[in-house]
Structures are given as C-alpha cells and as structure tokens.
Amino acid sequence: MIERLSVTSDAREQLKDITDEVNSALRKMGAAGGICQVFVPHTTAGLVVNENADPAVCSDMLDWLEEAVPQGRPFGHAEGNSPAHIKATLVGQSATLPVERGRLALGTWQGVFLAEFDGPRQRTVVVNVVDG
Amino acid sequence: MIERLSVTSDAREQLKDITDEVNSALRKMGAAGGICQVFVPHTTAGLVVNENADPAVCSDMLDWLEEAVPQGRPFGHAEGNSPAHIKATLVGQSATLPVERGRLALGTWQGVFLAEFDGPRQRTVVVNVVDG
Amino acid sequence: MIERLSVTSDAREQLKDITDEVNSALRKMGAAGGICQVFVPHTTAGLVVNENADPAVCSDMLDWLEEAVPQGRPFGHAEGNSPAHIKATLVGQSATLPVERGRLALGTWQGVFLAEFDGPRQRTVVVNVVDG
Numbered sequence: 581m582i583e584r585l586s587v588t589s590d591a592r593e594q595l596k597d598i599t600d601e602v603n604s605a606l607r608k609m610g611a612a613g614g615i616c617q618v619f620v621p622h623t624t625a626g627l628v629v630n631e632n633a634d635p636a637v638c639s640d641m642l643d644w645l646e647e648a649v650p651q652g653r654p655f656g657h658a659e660g661n662s663p664a665h666i667k668a669t670l671v672g673q674s675a676t677l678p679v680e681r682g683r684l685a686l687g688t689w690q691g692v693f694l695a696e697f698d699g700p701r702q703r704t705v706v707v708n709v710v711d712g
Numbered sequence: 713m714i715e716r717l718s719v720t721s722d723a724r725e726q727l728k729d730i731t732d733e734v735n736s737a738l739r740k741m742g743a744a745g746g747i748c749q750v751f752v753p754h755t756t757a758g759l760v761v762n763e764n765a766d767p768a769v770c771s772d773m774l775d776w777l778e779e780a781v782p783q784g785r786p787f788g789h790a791e792g793n794s795p796a797h798i799k800a801t802l803v804g805q806s807a808t809l810p811v812e813r814g815r816l817a818l819g820t821w822q823g824v825f826l827a828e829f830d831g832p833r834q835r836t837v838v839v840n841v842v843d844g
Numbered sequence: 845m846i847e848r849l850s851v852t853s854d855a856r857e858q859l860k861d862i863t864d865e866v867n868s869a870l871r872k873m874g875a876a877g878g879i880c881q882v883f884v885p886h887t888t889a890g891l892v893v894n895e896n897a898d899p900a901v902c903s904d905m906l907d908w909l910e911e912a913v914p915q916g917r918p919f920g921h922a923e924g925n926s927p928a929h930i931k932a933t934l935v936g937q938s939a940t941l942p943v944e945r946g947r948l949a950l951g952t953w954q955g956v957f958l959a960e961f962d963g964p965r966q967r968t969v970v971v972n973v974v975d976g
Contacts, residue, residue, distance in 0.1 A: 630800065678838050710842045
C-alpha cells in the first residue's frame with residue numbers, strides 16, 4: 581500500500597509539518613496497524629521527526645545545521661547545493677513509524693516534518709504501510 | 713505486534729544498551745523473522761546502533777556530540793534543551809533491524825542503545841515487528 | 845526474505861553505490877512490493893541514500909564529515925577509529941526504501957551507498973523485504 585503526497589515547501593530551508601497529511605494517507609489506505617514508512621525520494625530534502633509544539637525547536641535546528649554545514653563553504657559539486665545534500669543525509673530520507681488504530685503512534689510532542697534544504701519546491705513524500 | 717519497553721536513563725546524557733530488552737520483546741511477541749522497528753516516541757532522546765564492546769565508543773560519541781552541539785550555545789527554544797532535540801535528530805528516533813530465528817540479526821559488535829540527551833528520565837521504547 | 849550482499853570497499857573512506865546489487869537481491873527474492881530494509885551489520889560503516897549522478901556530491905560529503913569528525917582529534921577508544929563509529933551513527937546503519945514492481949522506488953537522482961569509514965574491507969549488507 582503506497583500513497584504519494586505532494587508537499588510544497590515555502591522557503592529555501594524549512595521544516596514543514598506533514599503529520600496530518602501522513603495520517604490522512606493512512607486513513608485512505610485503510611491501514612489499521614503495522615509499520616508506516618515515510619520516504620523522501622529527493623536528495624536535497626529529508627525527513628525529521630521532532631517537536632511540533634514550539635516552532636523555535638525547528639528554527640534552532642535549521643540554524644544549527646546552517647552553522648555546521650555553511651552555505652559559503654567551498655564544495656566540489658558544481659550546482660552549489662552540496663550543503664543541502666549533506667544536511668539531507670544528516671537528518672535522513674526515511675523514517676519508520678508505528679501505526680495503531682489507523683494512526684501514527686507518535687509521542688505527545690512528536691510531529692513528522694519534510695526537511696527542505698533547497699527550496700522552495702514541490703516535493704513528493706512516499707507513505708508506505710505494511711501490516712503488523 | 714507492538715511491545716512497549718520502559719527504560720530509565722541514569723544521567724543527563726547516556727547511551728543505554730537495550731539489546732537484551734528488545735530481544736526479550738521479540739520472544740514475548742513470538743516473532744520468528746521479518747523487520748523489527750525500534751522507535752523512540754520522544755523528542756530529546758534517540759536511538760543508536762553501534763559498538764557495545766568498548767564503552768569508550770559510547771563516551772566518545774557523546775563527547776563529540778556535546779562539542780558539535782554545545783549546551784552553552786544560545787538557542788531560541790525557551791526550555792533550553794534545543795541541543796537535546798538536535799542531537800536526537802542527528803542520531804535518529806527509529807531504526808529498523810532484521811530478525812532471524814526470533815532474535816535481532818545484528819553484527820558481532822553491534823548493540824541497540826537508547827540515546828538519552830535530556831535525562832535522567834523514564835522513557836518508552838516501541839518495538840514493532842512485521843513478518844518477513 | 846533476507847539476502848546478504850558481500851561488498852568490498854576500496855579505500856579507508858568511500859561511498860560505494862550498491863543500488864544495482866540491492867535491486868538484484870530483490871529480483872532473486874521475487875519481491876513485488878512492500879518495504880525493503882537495507883541494513884549494515886557493522887559499527888564503522890553505514891548507509892547513505894543520496895545523489896548518484898555527480899560523484900562530487902559523495903566526495904563533498906566525505907570531506908565535510910572528515911572536517912566535522914577529524915581523524916586527528918583525541919578520543920578514548922583505544923582502536924583509534926572513533927571517528928568512523930561516529931560518522932556511521934551520523935549517516936545511519938539502516939534505511940527503509942519502498943519497493944514497486946520488483947524494484948526500489950527511488951527518486952530520479954537517488955542511489956543507495958555503502959558508507960565505508962574504516963576500510964578497505966569486505967562488508968556485509970543485509971537486504972530484507974516485507975510485503976506491502
């Protein structure tokens with residue numbers, strides 16, 4: 581069971597909460613339990629599972645990543661977006677999440693975010709479920 | 713098939729080996745093979761799969777993370793634990809591990825660790841199996 | 845359904861493209877759809893999913909990791925390869941990837957790489973599929 585979400589990012593860098601969209605995809609697929617895989621088929625965007633209560637957690641994370649992998653550092657990749665590739669690998673392209681009673685069984689403070697590092701763009705997110 | 717482990721961390725930062733607890737959960741669920749998902753439903757703790765032979769590997773990793781994301785750096789998140797959120801995302805909240813003959817099919821030197829970055833606390837670890 | 849690939853790395857550090865080998869394993873197992881887990885049962889090697897078009901993306905990533913976790917920094921682990929352990933945890937040991945029509949449903953620019961950080965060596969990569 582695979583659903584593909586279309587997600588539009590709004591800035592060069594952004595953590596965009598897609599928790600509701602993933603839960604909608606689970607409902608559409610009629611998934612009751614099992615493992616939900618969320619996968620980003622891009623090389624300059626990734627997937628983050630972290631706090632969706634205080635937006636400062638997201639901006640702090642983007643700030644730290646920018647400091648750690650600065651846009652101004654010289655790199656070999658001619659397109660100039662090597663920092664975006666590196667950041668995507670650091671946060672990861674896939675997460676697997678438990679499903680219970682048709683929804684993601686996340687912690688109280690957790691949300692699922694598309695991590696955009698080279699936007700704004702239209703991105704695809706793959707939601708894939710296997711039964712438990 | 714979902715089991716929830718309760719894991720108590722003993723320090724502000726710690727890599728706590730939970731390999732035996734995950735294997736016990738597999739036995740309890742009667743899992744023979746497939747994919748085991750280990751998921752941490754928290755935003756300031758994560759999951760590490762690395763060497764469980766020499767404890768210096770774990771302390772080196774925590775030391776490096778502290779150097780990379782220092783507690784003293786100013787951040788926007790008012791609770792003051794942004795470094796813990798960032799470290800959790802860097803190591804990740806979920807790992808998927810192969811299961812064979814009812815046990816995790818890990819490498820010789822691998823163990824599964826709860827990565828505590830804002831403890832000590834009682835944490836939950838979700839163990840979720842789908843058959844192969 | 846589990847297949848084990850044998851992958852020989854050619855240098856101390858290398859991102860070695862194993863996408864074709866993983867697709868061959870899927871064919872051998874007769875997997876049509878579902879979730880493919882790729883797992884590295886080692887503690888100084890990991891798994892990266894990123895661009896396989898311009899090789900500079902890979903060398904930029906290795907360069908950045910070397911700068912972030914320098915080989916010359918003193919560490920407690922007596923074997924001297926703590927940077928390799930840390931890099932492996934930063935990129936991760938496992939990835940889950942969607943399978944459609946018997947192949948990995950990757951993005952246009954994505955490839956799957958064994959990330960060698962303490963080579964050259966012969967490494968094992970576990971490919972594990974559960975049906976969707």
